[in-house]
Amino acid sequence: VQLEESGGGxxxxxxxxxLSCAASxxxxxxxxxxxxxxxxxxxxxxxxxxxxxxxxxxxxxxxxGRFTISSDSGKRTVFLQMNSLAPEDTAxxxxxxxxxxxxxCSSYKVEEYDYWGQGTQxxxxx
Numbered sequence: 001v002q003l004e005e006s007g008g009g010x011x012x013x014x015x016x017x018x019l020s021c022a023a024s025x026x027x028x029x030x031x032x033x034x035x036x037x038x039x040x041x042x043x044x045x046x047x048x049x050x051x052x053x054x055x056x057x058x059x060x061x062x063x064x065g066r067f068t069i070s071s072d073s074g075k076r077t078v079f080l081q082m083n084s085l086a087p088e089d090t091a092x093x094x095x096x097x098x099x100x101x102x103x104x105c106s107s108y109k110v111e112e113y114d115y116w117g118q119g120t121q122x123x124x125x126x
Contacts, residue, residue, distance in 0.1 A: 001024070001025035001026050001115055003022070003097065003115055003116060003117035004024075005095050006019070006020050006021075007019040007020050008120030008122045011122075011124055011125070012124070012125050012126075013085060013124055013125065014086075016084075018079060018080070018081050018082070019120060020077055021077060021079070021095030022075075022076065023076040023077065024076065028073060030100065031097035031098060032098050032100045033095060034048065034049035034050070034097075034098065034107075035047045035049075035094070035095055035096075036094045036095075036110070037092065037094070037122075038091055038092050038119075042091075044094070046107075047093070048060065048063065049106060052105065057069055062088075066082065066083050066084045067080060067081065068080070068081040069081075078095055080093070086124060087124050087125065089124050090122060090123050091122060092120065092121050093120050093122050094117050095116075095117045096113040099114055
């Protein structure tokens with residue numbers, strides 16, 4: 001099982017990055033996917049998730065209107081387009097998969113996610 005993130009980097013405030021998460025080794029269709037982030041000294045928090053139906057997605061208040069999650073099931077890849085980045089978005093970003101319907105696609109609980117990527121660093125300078 002592997003979730004491999006890419007697309008992180010360093011950007012100035014107001015800039016954009018597009019994260020990708022390529023999945024392999026499990027039945028992608030049985031999982032809802034999410035992006036989490038963890039800043040130094042803070043708990044891991046869910047940024048966005050995407051479920052199995054049209055419109056089944058959500059964002060945290062901190063990123064709503066700036067980030068867009070999408071997926072390409074054929075390519076088993078999840079994306080996170082991040083626009084209008086701010087220094088407070090600086091964190092390691094992780095993609096993760098939660099088994100549906102064992103758990104809700106909208107789960108915030110880290111412990112309910114079976115699979116995690118290694119993380120990709122996003123640094124936003126002011």
